[in-house]
Amino acid sequence: MRSRKVQVMVIGFFIMWTFITYYVLLRTSNAQLSRKQQQQLKRLVPEALAEQSKGLQLTRNLIEFLKYKYSSNEQPGTTTTTPRISIVAAEISNEIPAPESGVKATAESKSTPSQIPTQTHLANGEPVIPILVFACNRVSVVKCLDNLVQYRPSVEQFPIIVSQDCGDVLTKEAIQTFGKQLTLIEQPDLSDIVVLPKEKKFKGYYKISRHYGWALNTTFQIGFDFVVIVEDDLNVAPDFFEYFLATHKLLKQDPSLWCVSAWNDNGKANVVDTTRPDLLYRTDFFPGLGWMLTKELWQELSVKWPKSFWDDWIRHPEQRKDRVCIRPEISRTRTFGKIGVSNGLFFDKYLKHIKLSEDFVQFSKINMSYLLKDNYDKAFLKQVYVLPLVTFDELRRNLIALDGPVRIQYNNRDQYKRITRMLGLMDDFKSGVPRTAYHGIVSFYYNKRRVHLAPNANWKGYDLSWS
Numbered sequence: 131m132r133s134r135k136v137q138v139m140v141i142g143f144f145i146m147w148t149f150i151t152y153y154v155l156l157r158t159s160n161a162q163l164s165r166k167q168q169q170q171l172k173r174l175v176p177e178a179l180a181e182q183s184k185g186l187q188l189t190r191n192l193i194e195f196l197k198y199k200y201s202s203n204e205q206p207g208t209t210t211t212t213p214r215i216s217i218v219a220a221e222i223s224n225e226i227p228a229p230e231s232g233v234k235a236t237a238e239s240k241s242t243p244s245q246i247p248t249q250t251h252l253a254n255g256e257p258v259i260p261i262l263v264f265a266c267n268r269v270s271v272v273k274c275l276d277n278l279v280q281y282r283p284s285v286e287q288f289p290i291i292v293s294q295d296c297g298d299v300l301t302k303e304a305i306q307t308f309g310k311q312l313t314l315i316e317q318p319d320l321s322d323i324v325v326l327p328k329e330k331k332f333k334g335y336y337k338i339s340r341h342y343g344w345a346l347n348t349t350f351q352i353g354f355d356f357v358v359i360v361e362d363d364l365n366v367a368p369d370f371f372e373y374f375l376a377t378h379k380l381l382k383q384d385p386s387l388w389c390v391s392a393w394n395d396n397g398k399a400n401v402v403d404t405t406r407p408d409l410l411y412r413t414d415f416f417p418g419l420g421w422m423l424t425k426e427l428w429q430e431l432s433v434k435w436p437k438s439f440w441d442d443w444i445r446h447p448e449q450r451k452d453r454v455c456i457r458p459e460i461s462r463t464r465t466f467g468k469i470g471v472s473n474g475l476f477f478d479k480y481l482k483h484i485k486l487s488e489d490f491v492q493f494s495k496i497n498m499s500y501l502l503k504d505n506y507d508k509a510f511l512k513q514v515y516v517l518p519l520v521t522f523d524e525l526r527r528n529l530i531a532l533d534g535p536v537r538i539q540y541n542n543r544d545q546y547k548r549i550t551r552m553l554g555l556m557d558d559f560k561s562g563v564p565r566t567a568y569h570g571i572v573s574f575y576y577n578k579r580r581v582h583l584a585p586n587a588n589w590k591g592y593d594l595s596w597s
């Protein structure tokens with residue numbers, strides 16, 4: 131009984147406050163204002179509402195914080211001295227409606243049911259490949275969608291499905307401005323996720339994982355053979371669609387392949403060969419960031435999909451099972467967003483320097499069979515180990531007499547880290563695999579030549595303890 135009263139009071143207060151603000155705005159404007167100004171004011175109201183909901187969220191966060199702070203300070207046996215504020219905080223926080231569920235009600239009442247296109251193949255037998263875009267509460271998703279819509283060669287073959295989590299109304303409205311150019315689906319379970327107190331700062335990753343699981347299940351249920359995943363902070367290159375169109379056959383053909391990614395982790399302009407936008411590689415490292423998977427892979431992963439950190443999970447040997455991805459020399463995606471769950475500093479130092487390919491490569495006209503395991507391993511591995519071996523110092527000081535590709539050797543983890551740092555490459559490992567590596571070999575471009583940073587020739591596999 132009592133809790134209902136408080137709830138009604140809190141909600142009532144916010145509604146009243148909104149109306150008073152609105153009224154005061156109208157009143158102070160009134161007759162003296164031109165029609166145009168009045169319209170401007172009207173447009174401000176939804177923004178004010180949005181600000182208000184942000185305010186609510188802040189209040190909630192503050193209360194959560196207070197609750198956590200006071201409850202974690204509690205010593206056994208001292209519960210009677212629990213500061214009164216934490217009791218009050220606990221009480222109020224239970225009364226404030228969760229922002230997600232509050233928004234959800236309005237979102238549902240307004241939404242028109244949207245249908246994912248059900249055609250899985252074109253008349254000529256080619257697969258329909260949906261582009262599944264993950265959105266939450268960033269209005270900047272329109273930058274990503276603009277790109278996709280602009281470069282899409284066929285609406286029929288590449289339906290764009292935007293899956294929205296978080297129930298953010300402004301983001302939803304921004305997505306809806308694209309009308310029939312895309313399909314919007316909404317992750318229905320906006321409930322809070324209960325995590326251990328020390329995991330709280332990772333809650334975003336739990337939600338992302340839940341969202342991925344739901345959206346991929348929902349999309350693959352239609353019967354598509356392939357899906358391309360795009361996140362809401364990615365720009366795509368002009369030949370993004372062409373790239374996936376030409377590589378999807380490889381995924382079916384070669385069981386050692388499990389993804390095609392548009393991303394090069396070492397894709398900074400100064401370490402790629404800008405004259406070779408057509409060049410593709412195999413990599414043991416799962417790059418993500420604009421990637422295609424098959425129905426069969428999703429069937430395998432969906433039944434054990436993790437609660438959080440899906441990308442690190444997928445890189446684990448238990449999931450990867452020695453399978454590899456295709457990645458380009460020059461990235462076909464580039465991330466523009468720095469706000470969110472990933473690290474802003476990392477964006478400034480690194481991600482924003484990744485070069486987005488500007489050329490249109492007609493991948494469909496290129497013979498891709500060099501990327502199949504047997505062909506690639508024969509040619510690539512052999513080629514790398516017959517190249518002249520130089521030291522890092524010779525490379526850096528440009529002391530190599532001959533032209534053409536070379537090899538540098540690394541023998542241990544620290545040496546690998548030191549060399550990559552000095553070259554401005556990524557120096558980290560996931561499940562023991564260095565970014566972009568294939569059989570331990572990291573290939574890049576430096577001082578106008580191809581360089582392969584490679585372990586010694588009798589390499590025995592990745593070492594899980596390298597991390």
Ligand SMILES: *[C@@H]1O[C@H](CO)[C@@H](O)[C@H](O)[C@H]1NC(C)=O
Nearest residue numbers: 342343344347432433434435
């Ligand atoms: C996807 O659907 C399958 C079959 O209904 C279910 O077993 C699985 O748990 C679902 N996975 C996720 C991540 O929702």
Ligand SMILES: *[C@@H]1O[C@H](CO)[C@@H](O)[C@H](O)[C@H]1NC(C)=O
Nearest residue numbers: 496497498499500501505506
């Ligand atoms: C593609 O290249 C492979 C060698 O990598 C060759 O065996 C095959 O005949 C080529 N296919 C076509 C259609 O040219």
